Amino acid sequence: MTSYVSRKFLSMLIWLGVMMLSAGGAAAQLTIDITKGNLEPLPIAVPDFLAEDARVAEIGAQVAQIVRADLERSGLFNPLDPASFIETQTNIDYEPNFSEWRVIKAEALVSGRIIRESDTRLRVEFRLWDIFGEKQLAGLRFATTPDNIRRISHKAADAIYEALTGETGYFDSRIVFIDEKGPKTNRKKRLTIMDQDGANPQYLLTGSDIVLTPRFSPNSQKITFMSYENTVPQIYLLDIETGRRELLGNFPGMTFAPRFAPDGRSFLLSMVQRGNSDIYLMDLESRSTSRLTSDPAIDVSASFSPDGKNIVFNSDRGGSPQLYTMKSDGSGVKRITFGTGRYSAPVWSPRGDLIAFTKSEGGTFSIGVIKPDGSGERQLTNGFLVEGPTWSPNGRVILFSKESRGRNGSSEVWSVDLTGRNLRKVNTPGKASDPAWSPLLP
Amino acid sequence: MTLRAILTFSVAAVLVSACATKPEPIQETTPVATVQPEVFEAAPPPPPPTVAAQPQRPAFVPPTPGSLQDFVYQSGGDARVYFGYDQNALTNEARDVLRRQANWLNNYSNVTAVIEGNADERGTREYNLALAARRANSVKAFLVSQGVAPSRLTTVSYGKERPIEGGSDEFSWSRNRNGHTNVNIQNTIG
Incomplete structure (x- = not known):
């Protein structure tokens, strides 16, 4: 530690x-245009x-x-x-x-x-x-x-x-992910952290309970994740330095899909009540919650814009899973995807200009980006099962989970840059899923 | 608190190095100390090959009434009901199974059950948690409609985390989309 x-x-x-x-300043300067x-x-x-x-x-x-x-x-x-x-x-x-x-x-x-x-x-x-x-x-x-x-x-x-x-780098950063062992029907999952380049991997928890979807706090020092250690699965907060772990809230139903607000003072989560998932905002200090959606459809996977003013989320209120935006108080809900595919797992870029998502269509999954107003949808990569994008601190690279087909299928973390180029397997110690990239380290 | 400490900047002197061709000076920074990680434990040896579990067959002799085996037997041989892709509506077949389950649960009114919702792998993790939660709730609601006290039934969603088939094919996916009535029986006899 x-x-x-x-x-x-x-x-x-x-x-x-x-x-x-x-x-x-007028002379030609050696530069790389990374948007090309x-x-x-x-x-x-x-x-x-x-x-x-x-x-x-x-x-x-x-x-x-x-x-x-x-x-x-x-x-x-x-x-x-x-x-x-x-x-x-x-x-x-x-x-x-x-x-x-x-x-x-x-x-x-x-x-x-x-x-x-x-x-x-x-x-x-x-x-x-x-x-x-x-x-x-x-x-x-x-x-x-x-x-x-x-x-x-x-x-x-x-x-x-x-x-x-001319852009901020992203090399002094870490990745938290789920280390996986065993066959699909008996996977062991452990919360793990490593440097961005795969060095210094370490387990963060000792238990054998299923843990899912870890995410960094904006200062890179805390991780929120979902765990099955209680009868009702709930979300937790872990301090990386001290190892102190706490249950976030005492909710009657399952809580999942946690994600910090950009200021680190509150976080978004989904809670199930009578089978229905809705999105809530919880203040970390007062632990008070406000309900942001109240639709009978699935509302899940909420992610803040970096200015904290808007939220993108996943809902099937239109008949199939699609992406929607709303203001941070839950008002002004707007659907932003209208394609034939099924969209989910949206994450707002740290630059604010794009939203990354997972799409499935015709038996194939893809990772794509779209502008917050719903225009400019682009596919970056696809595969049998790719999902769960997470952004590099500078918003130029995306990590995602990639599961291969079949009984001996294995899960890996891959990276791709915003242009769809430079597709690479990330150097994890073993099978891995659910990556989340930290901000640049303090 | 730590964050505040992190934001503590101090002023550093810019060092001008003298040299023949006068490159730009190197900027001075203050010390940086260790970030000492925990040792990552060595990967364990590969697990022994797993032997596929034999499918459970109904016994020739009816199981002991009130036992877990009896519950499965009375349910029609399977404690699970299955769903269509991205569906949480109960099929007619599922309703028949659940009527039998409710009947059994009404006969053994001290038994509680956890209804586990499951999804196949073809959906994102969080969406599938929400979908499988709906499935568990569909099962619970139907059992309640058949007279089982809601206080005896709790639900949990496993999303796509607990597949019973490892394949990536229609058969495996159809088996992995299920609601599992997991009855809590303390003392099974025989």
Whole structure:
């Protein structure tokens, strides 16, 4: 578990912003337009970070490897093979030999070094160079302890991503999901968390009760989920740091589909009464609830817009499951999907511009996005059973569950970016479902 | 509280490094310490191959009256009723089964039951929880209409979490869309 002290230290990490060099600003800047669909990944060279001795050199190699892996997984970068590098820099305070990096077709170069200040303190520094523009795009220094090197590496990758795309990165983040074991007819499910790249997986609960649909609080420190540990399945709140777990509310019927409000002070849930599911809003401090829907149809899977003003949810009040929006007080209900398929599991993007959803039509499931006004529906990926999208902190990548057909079917977590490109299996320790992506870590 | 601590920023000095070509300075940051994870337990060895359970056959000798076996027998051999895709309406066949169940429950009026609602895999997790809750309620409402006291019946929805068939085919899906009357019998005889 994360200790409070370490988190506090981490929290004091300073970002003065990535320093942009361009003096005039008019010159062509090395940038990646991540909204384009058929993009060539940007060739980038990330040599092992320089070090004074062999022990630190190991860390320098690890940092570069983590940065390369993050950038590569985004699909926007093509980290070049270090074996192809011509120049070997010995001091990152000097300009690189741009022409030698141009020979191997690198368009950007990350040159970094690790300095051991004491047994417990390292300095990680790097400069990001535009090879064709022959200028520095960013220069950053982090102070850290050796065992926190993975997070610093992710922060470095985020800074590079931001300098080259103009968008906030998402590498210093975590994923909570359900670890699955056993056949379909006897699945064991455990609440699990790991770094965004699959490192540091850890179980969060010890019990054997079914747990489902975990979701992060806006500060990434708490997780709400549904569990069958009581006779009536209910939703719970878990503090990741302290391990403290509490039942959220004492409802007469099953509660499920929890999701935090953007301010973290309240959350949405669905409750079943006499077989019918409706959506409620609960204040976390006062524990008072207000009912937002009262339709005899299924109303479930509510998700707030990032400004907290609107809610998207799933209802079959029109005869089949479709997506609806309403104001945060439950008024102004509007249907936004009218296709022939069955829509469910909507999640509002952290950018606010899109809603991701699951659709099933003609025996196939797909993950898609749609604008909050119901226009611009797009399919990103499909499969026998794909469901439950969750957004990256910057709203550019979506994770989802993918279950394969049949008795030996297995569940996996996959990712796809907003353009529908870069479909990848996420590196979970075993079978996995119900992923939820954290915001960027504090 | 922790969040507030996190928002505590402090000012850092910008370090200007001198060098021949004068690259932009590197920005100073304050220390970052460890995030120490719990050790993830090693994956256990693969489970032994499972042997498919033999289908339960009605006994040649009628089961002991009042036993769980008797309930299943009197229900017609299955304590479950089955639903159409995305449906929670009871079929005529389901009503016949539930009439027999109600009859049994009315004969053994001290027995309580949990009605479990289930859905097939072809729906999203939360929607299926809501759908299976409706199914459990359909079963309960019908049993109540046949004279079973509502206080004896509770419901629980398992969504698509408790399939009885592992296949991804029409047969398996039709079996997995069910309402299961799970009677609580303390002492079954024989």
